Amino acid sequence: MAWDFSTDPDFEQKLTWMREFVEREILPLETLGERFRGREGRADYLRLIQPLKQQVKDQGLWAAHLPSSMGGAGYGQVKLGLMHEILGRSHLAPHIFGNNAPDSGNTELLALGATEQQRKKYLEPLLAGELTSSYSMTEPGAGATRN
Numbered sequence: 001m002a003w004d005f006s007t008d009p010d011f012e013q014k015l016t017w018m019r020e021f022v023e024r025e026i027l028p029l030e031t032l033g034e035r036f037r038g039r040e041g042r043a044d045y046l047r048l049i050q051p052l053k054q055q056v057k058d059q060g061l062w063a064a065h066l067p068s069s070m071g072g073a074g075y076g077q078v079k080l081g082l083m084h085e086i087l088g089r090s091h092l093a094p095h096i097f098g099n100n101a102p103d104s105g106n107t108e109l110l111a112l113g114a115t116e117q118q119r120k121k122y123l124e125p126l127l128a129g130e131l132t133s134s135y136s137m138t139e140p141g142a143g144a145t146r147n
Contacts, residue, residue: 017059018086025052026090052096053129063098063127070111071127102135
């Protein structure tokens with residue numbers, strides 16, 4: 001059985017834009033890696049990528065994993081797979097496109113089951129790119145020492 005990964009011409013234009021954007025705007029940022037360390041470096045990084053995030057939003061590619069009602073593009077798995085093939089070239093690209101882990105999964109969970117208060121406090125800032133989330137897991141006995 002063969003898989004068909006062809007897309008409509010409009011989305012192919014988006015993929016072309018993403019390839020060029022990642023190559024021209026995002027990959028060069030990776031050379032500044034050490035400058036982004038620490039509190040001051042993190043603030044510089046966030047200031048530097050804000051215009052890039054806006055360009056992504058202007059293209060309608062921000063948080064593309066979410067439905068349009070949540071501010072995303074509502075792309076299915078094939079389109080998302082094609083996008084991630086491009087974004088995977090850089091560890092910075094998913095963050096700039098608003099679909100980095102764990103934020104992408106956390107926004108999906110919040111979209112499905114959050115209370116209105118949780119949406120205001122967590123989901124809206126995540127979707128605006130003003131907040132990043134985390135993931136934590138514990139296991140029984142993890143970290144415990146045995147005698």
